[in-house]
Structure formats: C-alpha cells, structure tokens
Amino acid sequence: MKFDHVILKKKIFSINEEDLLRQIEENLKEKFTDLKSHVGKISEDKNDNSYQQIISKIDDTYKEFKSVSKKFKESSIQTNSLKQILTDLTKTKESIIVSLKTFSEDDFKGVNKQVKKSIIEFYESCVNFIADFSVNHKLNVQIIEHSKYINILFEVEELFIEKEELTNNALLKTILEKVHGKMEMANISNYGTIINASVPLDLKHPDNSKADKRTRIIIAEDHDVSLFGLISLFKTKEDIEVIGTAKNGMEVLKLLETEDTDIVITDISMPGMDGIELAESLKNKHPQIKVIVFTMYLENWFVEQLINHGAKVFVSKNSKATELVSAVRSVMEGNNYYCPQFKSKFGFKGANNGITQKLDSLSKNELHIIKQYAENLSKEQIAEKMDISPKTMDNFIANILLKLNAGDEDEIIHIAKKQKFISE
Structure with missing residues (x-):
C-alpha cells in the first residue's frame, strides 16, 4: 500500500507548470489580439486585402500554440502523480488549510485519463466551493482507490454548510456527470460537514455489472490432478470462466500477452517462475489483476513476501472447495479473503506489524x-x-x-x- 500525506500551506510562493502555461496563454492571447487589431487598421487605411492573409496566419499560429498547450496539459496529467498534480493545482485560500491524503497501491497509475482529469477538476472546484464558506477552518481530503471506483471524501471541521448550497452547484454536478460520478453531503453533529463523492473506474460500464459478464480467471498449478480438480470446480459456476491454465509463472505471463483476465489463482511452489515471483511481476506489469494464493505453504516468509507483492487473498489447499469459489467472488467485490486456516495461524492479516x-x-x-x-x-x-x-x-x-x-x-x-x- 502507498500512503501519502501533504499539508498545503496558506501561501505558495513558487509557480507550477500549469500556472506558468496559463499566464503564457493569457499574455499571448492579448498580444495576438492587439497585433490583429493593428494589422486590421493598416488594412483599412490602405484598402489592401492582402493584410487579411496576415491576420489569418496570426489566427493559425495562435491555434497551433493552443494545440501544443493542450497536449502539454494532457501529458502532464498522464506522467505526473495524481497526488502531485492535486498539490500543485490546489489554490489554498486564506480562510482554509487543506490536508490531502491519497491512498493507492500504485499511485493511481492504472486510472483512466478521463477519470483522472475529472478527479483533478472536481477536487479543485470542491476545495474552492468549501473555502467560500470557511473562516480559518481545516479541510481534510482523502482520495482512495478501490477496485471498482475512486472515493473522494471532504471532511471540513467545525463548519456546517447547507445541503442546498451543494445541490445548487452546477459546476460540481457537471464534472461528475461526465464520468458517471455521484456525490452527497451530510452534516455530522460535533464534527462538521462531509462531502462524499465516488467515480467509477470503468466508464463504459459505470455500475461494473454487465448482466452477462463472467469473472475471468487463469489457474497456475503444476500438479495435473489439482489442476483438473480446479477446472472441474469452476466449470459448474456460471459466473466464473477459466480462460487459461499454466504450469508456472512464465506461462501465465505468456498467456497475458493475448488474454485479459480478472484474477490469477496461483500456487507458490512451481518450477521456473514460482508464485512469489509471479505475484511481483503481476504487481509491476498488470496491477489491475487480482492474485489469489492457493497453496499448502502458509509459512511466514512466503506470506510476508506475497503480501509485499500485493496478494490479499490466501486459501489453503486443505480448505473446502467452496472456500476458493468464495474467494474469487469476494475479491471481485473489492474485498480481501483469508481462509480459516490462515486466520487461525496468523490472526489479523498475517501480521500485526504496523x-x-x-x-x-x-x-x-x-x-x-x-x-x-x-x-x-x-x-x-x-x-x-x-x-x-x-x-x-x-x-x-x-x-x-x-x-x-x-x-x-x-x-x-x-x-x-x-x-x-x-x-x-
């Protein structure tokens, strides 16, 4: 897990790239407008239409600059971390101090560009909206990536904003509607106001629930008998589809060159690339894929390595068959899953450290x-x-x-x- 925390000061003395680009655009627009006006007057005085060609070239030059500017902004959104962009774009008001926390396994690297852009716009607009009502209040903002959506939570202490103020804010509603997002507000007694918004990660299917969608899984298991048993188990489940099998981690990665999957079920001990190496590779190259560890080896060192590589689902081979099916369904709902043997041996999440x-x-x-x-x-x-x-x-x-x-x-x-x- 990656957890970032930054306090935004009341005054920012350095200028960021977005501000600089905005100032350049404004200055150039003013200069281009003055130049066009000047050339236009000369054209009228001399009654010479050739000057209109110069005006057209000025327009084309400005349009070209705007195009480059747009590409630069889009590139910035793609390459910079979401936390850094939000920190840079936030316009802190004298009346409010913003505490921003982001929570994501891979710093939102897999987030759709349109979703990312909307989150940036919504964040900045909502901070400004709250600041208009604030008199030296503290605003806590959390942006948390879940498996199917991103949650944006604004908690402003000791300030109570009327709900009508939010429902009447057309800008915030418009930003969220573009990405099928939703928001609501509540006033919590003895605390203040919270604004809760969520944006789905899948814009094509915002409810993430196509009626005919089946969970796609790949099974990595080097023992033929166990592999046959797992295939037979999932064949009876209408909501789960086995799209491929592998004898080791390398074969899984080869399959992923041509197949898309939701989940990889893997043993730990396999020839060649084992389950630990596979989990690490999936975390780096395919962070959207969930990993279910199905193994006999629930040893401390193995578990620690797998947790560090993003594994959140552990099922012992001594478990009932239904445990593995439950694990698949649970992880697709955005939850972790730990079989009774795992919980009995390790207690809370395999480790209480931290x-x-x-x-x-x-x-x-x-x-x-x-x-x-x-x-x-x-x-x-x-x-x-x-x-x-x-x-x-x-x-x-x-x-x-x-x-x-x-x-x-x-x-x-x-x-x-x-x-x-x-x-x-």
Whole structure:
C-alpha cells in the first residue's frame, strides 16, 4: 500500500507548470489580439486585402500554440502523480488549510485519463466551493482507490454548510456527470460537514455489472490432478470462466500477452517462475489483476513476501472447495479473503506489524465508526447515529477496510478490541 500525506500551506510562493502555461496563454492571447487589431487598421487605411492573409496566419499560429498547450496539459496529467498534480493545482485560500491524503497501491497509475482529469477538476472546484464558506477552518481530503471506483471524501471541521448550497452547484454536478460520478453531503453533529463523492473506474460500464459478464480467471498449478480438480470446480459456476491454465509463472505471463483476465489463482511452489515471483511481476506489469494464493505453504516468509507483492487473498489447499469459489467472488467485490486456516495461524492479516500506523491513517470519523463497531452497534445503527446515508456509510467502511487491510467488519471489531478501544 502507498500512503501519502501533504499539508498545503496558506501561501505558495513558487509557480507550477500549469500556472506558468496559463499566464503564457493569457499574455499571448492579448498580444495576438492587439497585433490583429493593428494589422486590421493598416488594412483599412490602405484598402489592401492582402493584410487579411496576415491576420489569418496570426489566427493559425495562435491555434497551433493552443494545440501544443493542450497536449502539454494532457501529458502532464498522464506522467505526473495524481497526488502531485492535486498539490500543485490546489489554490489554498486564506480562510482554509487543506490536508490531502491519497491512498493507492500504485499511485493511481492504472486510472483512466478521463477519470483522472475529472478527479483533478472536481477536487479543485470542491476545495474552492468549501473555502467560500470557511473562516480559518481545516479541510481534510482523502482520495482512495478501490477496485471498482475512486472515493473522494471532504471532511471540513467545525463548519456546517447547507445541503442546498451543494445541490445548487452546477459546476460540481457537471464534472461528475461526465464520468458517471455521484456525490452527497451530510452534516455530522460535533464534527462538521462531509462531502462524499465516488467515480467509477470503468466508464463504459459505470455500475461494473454487465448482466452477462463472467469473472475471468487463469489457474497456475503444476500438479495435473489439482489442476483438473480446479477446472472441474469452476466449470459448474456460471459466473466464473477459466480462460487459461499454466504450469508456472512464465506461462501465465505468456498467456497475458493475448488474454485479459480478472484474477490469477496461483500456487507458490512451481518450477521456473514460482508464485512469489509471479505475484511481483503481476504487481509491476498488470496491477489491475487480482492474485489469489492457493497453496499448502502458509509459512511466514512466503506470506510476508506475497503480501509485499500485493496478494490479499490466501486459501489453503486443505480448505473446502467452496472456500476458493468464495474467494474469487469476494475479491471481485473489492474485498480481501483469508481462509480459516490462515486466520487461525496468523490472526489479523498475517501480521500485526504496523497496525498502529494504519490506525493513525484513519480520519476522526473513521475512528469514531470503529469505536461504534466495537460497542456492537450495527452498520445501520452507526449511520443513523451519525445522520449519514447508507451510501456514505458504505464508503466509510470500504475506506477503513482498505486502510487496515481488513477482510470484513468482524475484523474491524477484533482490531478495536485488540487496540483497547473497548474491553473484551
């Protein structure tokens, strides 16, 4: 996981590339306009139409510059990290201090260019919108990448904005509508205002649920009997399709040259490229593909290496067959999955190292939700108590699960108790 945090100061003395380009455009536009006007007057005085050709060339030159400028901006969006772009583009107001956190495994590298551009526009516009109501308030912004969408959460402390102000803001709605995004606002007592927005990563199918879509999987297993059993298992599942099999990691990578897959199910011990090397390669070359580790080897060193390479699903070969099917469906819903043997051996997520740091990454509202879970309140009861919608509550929970690398809500309660939020 990659976690970034930057505090944006009230005044920025350096000028970024976007500002510089904008100033150049404005200056050139003014100069081109003056030049055209001057040439036009000469043309009228001398009654010579040839000067119109010069004016046309001036127009063409300016259009060419605008084209280059547009390509430069698009290139900047593609090559710079999203966090850096947001930091550079944010216009901090004297009335507000912005704390920005981004949470993504690969720094949003796989995000569609149009989605990325809309997030940048929405972020800057929403910061400006909130700043108009702010008098020295603190704004906490989180941008978190999930498997199917990006969540943008604005939490402004000790400020309560009327909901009508947001619903009447045509600019914010227009930006999100272009990418099928949604937003809503809530005022939380004793805290302030939150604005919750989500943008789907798949613009062609924003609900990520084509009726006829099946989960595509590749199985890497070097034992023929085990491989045959897995193929037979998934053949009975209408929502899962085995598109290829491999005896080692190299064969998986070869398959990916011609096939697209959602999930790779891999053993650890295989000849040639093993499961650990395969997981590392997939993380670097195909970060969108989910990895399910299906193995007998639940040893500390293996598990640690695989977690470092992005594996979030572990199923023991001693598990019931239904465990593997459940793991496939769970990971496609954006969740982690750990079989009972794994949980029994390792407890929370294979390691408790760094849990304090992970808890520190949570916002005040997220910590409040964890404490409410630990007091045995249901998700619905917490949402009602905080006066937020079920959708916003779901986003809060999804963010907590992702940050803590937790598999389900029960593990949140387990973590809360272990950290002594409440007594056993």
